[in-house]
Amino acid sequence: MNRSFHWSARTAATAVAALSLGVLAACSSSSTTSSPPASSSAPAASSSAPASSSASSTASAGAVDTTTCGTKPGVAATGTPINLGTINTDQPGTSFTDIANMAQAYFNCVNANGGVNGHPIKYFIKTEQTNPSQIGSVSKELVQSDHVVGIVGNTSILECTIDHKYWEGLGYDIIDSGIAPECWSTSNSAAVNMGPRYSSDGAVQYVINTVKVDKVAFDQSNVPGTDYIAAGPKAIAAAANVPIQTFTTNVPIQSANSVALQLVQAAGKNGAVVLNFTPPEALKILQAAAKLHIQNNVKAWGCSTPCDTDFLASALGTAFDNKLFINAELTPADGTNTATMNLYRAILKQYGSNVSGGIGSFSQFGFVEARLAVQALETITGDYTVQSVNAAFKALKNANTGMLCGQFTYGNYPMHIPNNADYTVTPNKGQMLLVPGSGCLNISTDDPQIAQYVKLAGRAPADATSLGA
Numbered sequence: 001m002n003r004s005f006h007w008s009a010r011t012a013a014t015a016v017a018a019l020s021l022g023v024l025a026a027c028s029s030s031s032t033t034s035s036p037p038a039s040s041s042a043p044a045a046s047s048s049a050p051a052s053s054s055a056s057s058t059a060s061a062g063a064v065d066t067t068t069c070g071t072k073p074g075v076a077a078t079g080t081p082i083n084l085g086t087i088n089t090d091q092p093g094t095s096f097t098d099i100a101n102m103a104q105a106y107f108n109c110v111n112a113n114g115g116v117n118g119h120p121i122k123y124f125i126k127t128e129q130t131n132p133s134q135i136g137s138v139s140k141e142l143v144q145s146d147h148v149v150g151i152v153g154n155t156s157i158l159e160c161t162i163d164h165k166y167w168e169g170l171g172y173d174i175i176d177s178g179i180a181p182e183c184w185s186t187s188n189s190a191a192v193n194m195g196p197r198y199s200s201d202g203a204v205q206y207v208i209n210t211v212k213v214d215k216v217a218f219d220q221s222n223v224p225g226t227d228y229i230a231a232g233p234k235a236i237a238a239a240a241n242v243p244i245q246t247f248t249t250n251v252p253i254q255s256a257n258s259v260a261l262q263l264v265q266a267a268g269k270n271g272a273v274v275l276n277f278t279p280p281e282a283l284k285i286l287q288a289a290a291k292l293h294i295q296n297n298v299k300a301w302g303c304s305t306p307c308d309t310d311f312l313a314s315a316l317g318t319a320f321d322n323k324l325f326i327n328a329e330l331t332p333a334d335g336t337n338t339a340t341m342n343l344y345r346a347i348l349k350q351y352g353s354n355v356s357g358g359i360g361s362f363s364q365f366g367f368v369e370a371r372l373a374v375q376a377l378e379t380i381t382g383d384y385t386v387q388s389v390n391a392a393f394k395a396l397k398n399a400n401t402g403m404l405c406g407q408f409t410y411g412n413y414p415m416h417i418p419n420n421a422d423y424t425v426t427p428n429k430g431q432m433l434l435v436p437g438s439g440c441l442n443i444s445t446d447d448p449q450i451a452q453y454v455k456l457a458g459r460a461p462a463d464a465t466s467l468g469a
């Protein structure tokens with residue numbers, strides 16, 4: 001499975017994030033800066049239970065009838081369009097457009113098979129280059145010119161920060177893939193991904209609690225929000241009394257050898273290197289380590305969700321098989337043969353020609369966001385207005401997505417972290433496969449933001465459809 005949210009599925013041809021999905025990229029020269037090691041005497045934490053598409057996926061997309069995406073197979077929707085919009089970062093080194101493009105593919109499938117109560121969805125995709133005034137402008141364009149009644153699939157480095165008060169004031173409740181802190185800390189954004197902080201939490205939590213490393217070297221792209229992102233892994237490590245040293249590296253990376261050497265030296269032979277980058281940038285560091293024959297000089301490697309891509313697994317060969325452990329915010333596509341996963345593959349194949357990263361987290365995010373939006377829209381019996389559409393979005397409760405560990409709930413909360421349990425995958429002969437026996441791992445409440453959300457909303461019931469249980 002190919003993944004790009006992050007973080008970006010195009011390189012940006014390949015990023016995959018979040019919220020993913022963590023990984024942002026923006027600057028030029030390759031420079032790494034470090035924070036001093038941190039440790040804590042707190043007791044150990046307990047945990048509860050891009051690229052080309054993978055030719056070796058378990059199920060054949062061609063064997064799946066995509067008409068099941070709609071309520072009237074083969075009947076094109078002809079009613080008044082329901083206008084939805086999205087805003088995505090798209091710039092050198094960081095592109096999240098695969099998420100919106102996959103949402104568009106899902107909507108195209110629905111439109112060709114009955115639409116939403118006979119209405120087609122018209123999807124307006126806007127891009128921005130981390131310019132606050134540009135972000136504000138395209139937001140107003142969606143509302144004032146395109147007359148969208150809902151926002152689905154926003155994936156932007158800054159958009160949640162810039163726009164959340166604007167959306168709140170107009171009564172829009174966003175279904176998105178978050179990156180900025182406000183995507184999880186505000187009342188009107190419910191992200192389907194964990195994003196860079198919580199995804200990095202999961203990776204650090206796994207190498208500490210399961211692999212039993214004694215130190216963590218954590219590196220991420222030198223972009224806005226690095227302190228916020230690093231705060232999660234620091235809290236996880238501190239609770240386990242494991243030292244952690246944090247780094248930031250300018251992207252695109254120009255000197256991957258020096259970065260790899262620095263991180264391996266910092267982690268030590270019983271430690272772990274954990275990365276939070278888009279796939280192309282993470283790949284540079286990993287390939288440099290393999291080239292220098294230092295990948296085994298640490299006990300383990302970890303990575304946030306963007307690394308969960310067959311693009312990366314294939315490019316690495318076998319050098320990191322069962323050595324690199326990756327937070328997977330969604331059901332791993334490789335080795336999964338469920339109705340939802342097969343429909344996702346089939347829609348991607350038939351309608352997703354613009355999804356450059358193929359199978360992976362980014363396209364899965366777009367699929368989930370679009371599916372949740374359609375599910376909510378189908379509950380509306382009257383006109384499709386800003387009020388009715390966003391009320392339907394917020395009313396989503398315990399929805400099975402077939403992709404997340406837990407069921408999805410929006411709800412009337414002051415903050416939203418609906419995706420707070422992850423899978424762990426590892427490269428295995430060119431694929432990213434679920435670590436045997438790993439199951440779903442709740443992101444620890446040692447991260448104070450997870451603790452705050454769990455106190456408000458509790459843990460979601462398991463989504464039994466995700467792995468076909």
